[in-house]
Amino acid sequence: MSISSEARLCLALSQIQGFGLKQFHLLREQYGNPSSWRKLSFDALNQCISKPKVSSAVLDCLAQADHSLNHVSDWLKQDGCSVVCYFDSPYPEVLRQIHLAPALLYLKGNIGLLNHQNIAVVGSRKPSLQYADIAQEYAFHLAKSGMSIVSGLALGVDTKAHLGALAAQGNTIAVLATGIDRCYPAKNKDLYELIAQEGLLVSEMPMGSAPLRHNFPRRNRIVSGLSRAVLVVEAGIKSGSLITARYAIEQNRDVYAVPGSP
Template sequence: MEIIARRWLQVQQILSLTPATFRRLLALCDTPESLLHMSSDLQFRFGISAANRQQLEKQLAMPHHGGVDDELSRANAEVMCLHDDDYPALLKEIHDPPPILYFRGRRELLSRLSFAVVGSRRPSRMGRSDAQAFASALGQAGFTTVSGMALGVDAGAHIGALATPSSTIAVLGTGVDQCYPRSNAALYQQIGLEGLLLSEFPLGSPPLRHQFPRRNRIISGLSLGVLVVEAAIHSGSLITARQALEQNREVFAIPGSIHNPASRGCNALIKQGAKLVETLADIVEEFSEWAGRDVIEPPVGQAVEPAVVSQVYDALGYEPQSVDELLKHCGQSVDVVLAELSQLEVEGWVEQQRGGWQRSR
């Protein structure tokens, strides 16, 4: 089927069709060669000029696929089209499925049951830990985790899923041969080997702002549901959640402190009807076919305390407090408070956020 997909990619490159026009063309034609047998009126409607027709005839008559083969080989990438038997069934159901998908890695992951985990690019330490833990638990339960390979929650979800047999799919807002952000280079390489990198954008496409909202509809479209871990009120993750609802997907959210800006998006989703998630069972029970499967719960929300008693830790909550506020509560010197904060941060008990310090677990 990849040979036919490469032929369709040749057609797309010659005709420069918009995705919507390309989908209409695919609905009329089973194979690229059938384009040449369309009526002249239909060819005109699709912008196929005499010169285009000659170029198509020449390219489709050749045993190889010209520059398409070279481009894909250099990028170590492959393509599939909407006609392919293994094109993701759930993605095909959305109103604007990508007519061509570029990918690198394990093609078979596209036929697995998938679940999306998305959230803030600047999560709390607990938020990133929760993303990793839930993705790992979802993987153990048989779900391939889908996310967008952004910093923060997305990266944590991919890392958690890569440790399981179900692995992960990273949907990119660039070409599959472009790593963005650069700081995720090691993760990008690992997903390309052990998971799947996926994009609807041509090879070489840079990270343009308008491409990421389009990318998000693929994340939700591939998935049975979407879990939002942490998200500000205007977060791109909420775009993914809205698109999931439009695609008739289930939306889940982890609640957070009313004082944490990164939790307001999740709390808003819950008020609007998203399911509140505390454990993996809250997700799995929504899918009856998984009701009998053993559930491995992620280690989240544990009630633990530092081994060393700390007045600073006792004074902190899950919303940021300034050093001045801590000094009032602790009655200790600045040097002592800063020293304790540094030690607690090293041990993973606290973290610094905008506005001050807070507990991280």
């Protein structure tokens, strides 16, 4: 799969310890796209990055004419695998609008779904039987109506949402809290493979990333960020689903909930 020069640069910058989304967006807001970054002085960089050691590493990276893809080259050779960055045309406009939008998206499957009419369906990992069935039924009918179903590949409601969309021969997007080359939870390996073939897998995490606790809220902001609205089927007070709902409100998305006694 071909990859833009901007995405190559963003991949290289992502390898620099201390250079994260905050620094990325400060550079973007002040200086535009990466072609302008290459002209910056050390002092200009340091205004956005603040740590001289990191600024020096970024300056060295920007000075390189080309950047190695060693850590992703084999993966990119597989069918349907690609990497897009914030500046690439396939990057979804709705995601660009969110706070600290991902600089990079690792993708496997139908990349066209990024800019589809998407709705997120989220909920408990251990739903009651009734709500599990409701999640699958809602996802089925939403997918039948032409919406793409976005969820997080977790057990419970997420799984039912993906299955409902696939049963309708519709579209579904699974946003991962791991590197795109890893499936979590392992129980959903078959579903992971099916979505890679018939839908789209998405992750902002570097290849090989483990399912660390702090990765899940980051995943949730993308679930809502890719979507026009979020449907919460069943969720605990401190659940990740309500984190997704809060992100959706911050992102000016509609939030819907299945009533307590449907």
